[in-house]
Structure formats: C-alpha cells, structure tokens
Amino acid sequence: MMNIEEEFLKQQILERLNNLTKPIKSLGYLEDIVLKIGLIQGKIIPDLPKDKRVYIFAADHGVAANGVSAYPKQVTYQMVLNFLNGGAAINVFSRHVGAKVYVVDAGIDGDFDVKNDYFISAKIGYGTNDFTKGPAMSREQAEKCIEYGRKIAKEAIESGADLLVVGDMGIGNTTTASAIAVSFGFDIDEILDIGTFIDKDGLKRKRKAIQKAIEINNPDKNDPVDVLAKVGGFCFGQMAGFILKSAEEKIPVLIDGFPTTAGLLLAWNMDHNVLRYVFAGHRSMVKGHKVILDALNLRPxxxxxMRLGEGTGAVLSIPIIEAAIKMIGEMSTFESAGVSKGVDQVK
Structure with a gap:
C-alpha cells in the first residue's frame, strides 16, 4: 500500500502522462512501466539507468541424477566459462543493450581457476543433494544462500548499479523451480513442463522426482526457508536474497524466465513488498512461468x-523500459506543442 507522498507522486506522473501529445493510455503498458519506474525512483520524470547489470546465478542440482534434463550436469560448469568468455546469448544481448554480465558460482560441482572481475565465487556447496532422497540442503545452508544473495546485491548497488537483471544457469533448474512452486501450493499439472527438450519418459521422470521430493521432505509452505532447504537449490536462495536486498534499496529488478521467477516466489513469500520493485522481462514458453506470473499479478x-534462461528475455526488455522513460521525459505536452486537447483530456 502506498503512503500519502507516493499517492501524490502517482497522480503527478499520471497528470504528466495524460498531458503528453497523445490520447490518454494510447501507449498502453509503456505508461504503466514508466509509472512504476517513477514511483521506484521517486520522480515524475525518471532517470535512464546508467549502470545496467546482469547477475547469472549458477549451481548444480542433485536431482539431475534422475534423468530430468536432456543435458549432463557438466554443462553448468562449461556454460559458466562460456559466459566469462562472452560467447553465450546473454553476452550478445547484454552487449547490445549496454549491460555488464556477472556470473555467480552459487554451488557448481567443480572449482574455477579463473581471474575475472565478472566472476563471483559464492559457493555454498558442490551442488545440492538429490531431493528425491532427502533435503536438498541444510537449513543453515539455505539461510547462507539468502545472506550471500543479499550481499551480492548490496555490493552491486554500492558500486553504482541502478538496474539489475536476474539470470540463472543450472542443469535441473526447471525441475527445482517446479518443486518450489508445488511446495507453495501450485498444481503440478499446471506447472510441469520441459525446460530443455526431453521426451515423454523424461517428463514422467521429472514428475516422479518432484512428487517424491514433496512426499519425502514435506516442505512447509508457510516457511520459505524450509521450502528452499527441502526442495530448492543454492542459486534459488541466492536469487531470492538478491531480489530482497534490491527491493529494500529501491533498485528495480528484472526477472527472466521460470527459474528466476521461482526465486522471486521465494522472495515474495518472505516479503510481499518486493513486487513494487520487480519487472517481469518476458514470458517464457515453460508453461509454469505464466501460472506464477499470473498469481503474482506481474505482466511480462x-x-x-523464448525458453533459454540466462537472463536473455529480461535483458531484451531493457530497451522497452528505456523507451518508456524517454517517452515521459521527451514528448511534448499539449501546452508546449500548441496542440489542442481531445475530449479525453478536457475535464
């Protein structure tokens, strides 16, 4: 709920939008986007982001041993090197929009001998446990995940970041994201889908793994840390902490696809206020993504x-946000342009 000052600012932003040389609401969702950015920044005409950053949280998942993905878990490690070498889709799109890409080792099953300013070592462990056999991690590790994610966001913001994108990488990510969603009460039939292209047998294995994880671990939907510990992943906890801290510092956050939205779901269950600072960059083809976005009332x-992950869809939405900011700042008003108002503007 907005306070009096925020309500007043909202009315000022709407007044500005409605006095630009266009019919009221004719720029549709762009007007909603810039209203939200304006409220976040506390300005009628928001500033364009000057330091755009992508943080890819990467980790391995023990559940991958159950044949739930088309790719072997070594791909997580290999893709981190690809990110650092600038060769992945997220690197190409980030260069296009002027964003820097940081890669976070939240819990990959392997060590990295790299010296790179864009690599962040925040390893909680060498991949989670197989949650079809017991908890994915200890509660202490779950709490440490959130703490590390908050720390990464804090350091990013203190060094100047003013628009943050959450990306993910990890073989088994969509299975883990699905288990988190089901733990919070979502119907498995509405959530379950492929991430990478697997056959019907692979999808059956995925369903079985999720159902077994819920049955064995009995995660408490009223305790997000318990859900994270029982059926989550190191990267999911860090994404949640990252989003929580960004929201606390009033920095806009762009989420990407299904796994990052599961990270948001964890954060939202800790603090509903985070949604005031979060944008859904895109809607993934993974069907559970739309289900969660709709439940959170977030419009992509x-x-x-798209269904790649990495932060790709979110990064591609940045120029839309920037266009919305330029619209409210650079368009003429009816008065300044000497244009007559229509009946929708005249009160």
Missing amino acids: ILDLN
Whole structure:
C-alpha cells in the first residue's frame, strides 16, 4: 500500500502522462512501466539507468541424477566459462543493450581457476543433494544462500548499479523451480513442463522426482526457508536474497524466465513488498512461468516464445523500459506543442 507522498507522486506522473501529445493510455503498458519506474525512483520524470547489470546465478542440482534434463550436469560448469568468455546469448544481448554480465558460482560441482572481475565465487556447496532422497540442503545452508544473495546485491548497488537483471544457469533448474512452486501450493499439472527438450519418459521422470521430493521432505509452505532447504537449490536462495536486498534499496529488478521467477516466489513469500520493485522481462514458453506470473499479478514486457534462461528475455526488455522513460521525459505536452486537447483530456 502506498503512503500519502507516493499517492501524490502517482497522480503527478499520471497528470504528466495524460498531458503528453497523445490520447490518454494510447501507449498502453509503456505508461504503466514508466509509472512504476517513477514511483521506484521517486520522480515524475525518471532517470535512464546508467549502470545496467546482469547477475547469472549458477549451481548444480542433485536431482539431475534422475534423468530430468536432456543435458549432463557438466554443462553448468562449461556454460559458466562460456559466459566469462562472452560467447553465450546473454553476452550478445547484454552487449547490445549496454549491460555488464556477472556470473555467480552459487554451488557448481567443480572449482574455477579463473581471474575475472565478472566472476563471483559464492559457493555454498558442490551442488545440492538429490531431493528425491532427502533435503536438498541444510537449513543453515539455505539461510547462507539468502545472506550471500543479499550481499551480492548490496555490493552491486554500492558500486553504482541502478538496474539489475536476474539470470540463472543450472542443469535441473526447471525441475527445482517446479518443486518450489508445488511446495507453495501450485498444481503440478499446471506447472510441469520441459525446460530443455526431453521426451515423454523424461517428463514422467521429472514428475516422479518432484512428487517424491514433496512426499519425502514435506516442505512447509508457510516457511520459505524450509521450502528452499527441502526442495530448492543454492542459486534459488541466492536469487531470492538478491531480489530482497534490491527491493529494500529501491533498485528495480528484472526477472527472466521460470527459474528466476521461482526465486522471486521465494522472495515474495518472505516479503510481499518486493513486487513494487520487480519487472517481469518476458514470458517464457515453460508453461509454469505464466501460472506464477499470473498469481503474482506481474505482466511480462515481452513474449517471444523464448525458453533459454540466462537472463536473455529480461535483458531484451531493457530497451522497452528505456523507451518508456524517454517517452515521459521527451514528448511534448499539449501546452508546449500548441496542440489542442481531445475530449479525453478536457475535464
């Protein structure tokens, strides 16, 4: 709920939007985007982001041993090197929009001998336990995940970041994201889908793994840390902490696809206020993504039939946000342009 000052600012932003040389609401969701950015920054005409950053949280998951993905878990490690070498889709799109890419080792099953300013070692462990056999991690590790994610966001913001993108990498991510969603009460039939392209047998194995994890671990939906510990992943906890701290510092956050939205779901269950600072960059083809976005009442900016992850969809939405900011700042008003108002503007 907004306070009196925020309500007043909202009315000022709407007044500005409604006095630009266009019919009221004719720029649709762009007007909602800039209203939200304005409220976040506390300005009628928001500033364009000057330091855009992507943080890819990468980790391995023990559940991958159950054949729930088309790719071997070594791909997580290999893709981190690809990110650092600038060769992945997220690197290409980030260069296009002027964003820097940071890679976080939240819990990959392997060590990295790299010296790179864009690599962050925040390893909780060498992959989670297989949650079909018991908890994915201890409660202490779950709490440490959130703490590390908050610390990474704090350091980013203190060094100047003013627009943050959450990306993910990890073989078994969609299985873990699905288990988190089901733990919070979502119907498995509405959530379950492929991440990478697996056959019907692979999808059956995925369903079985999730159902077994819920049955064995009995996560408490009223305790997000318990859900994280029982059926989550190191990267999910760090994403949740990252989002929580960003919201506390009033920095806008762009989430990407299904796994990052499961990280948001954890954060939202800790603090509903986070949604005031979060944008859904796109809607993934993974069907559970739309289900969670709808439940959180978050409208995606883009819908391009993507399902890659990494932060790709979120990064591609940045120019839309920037266009919305330029719109409210650079368009003429009816008065300044000497244009007659329509009946929708005249009160």
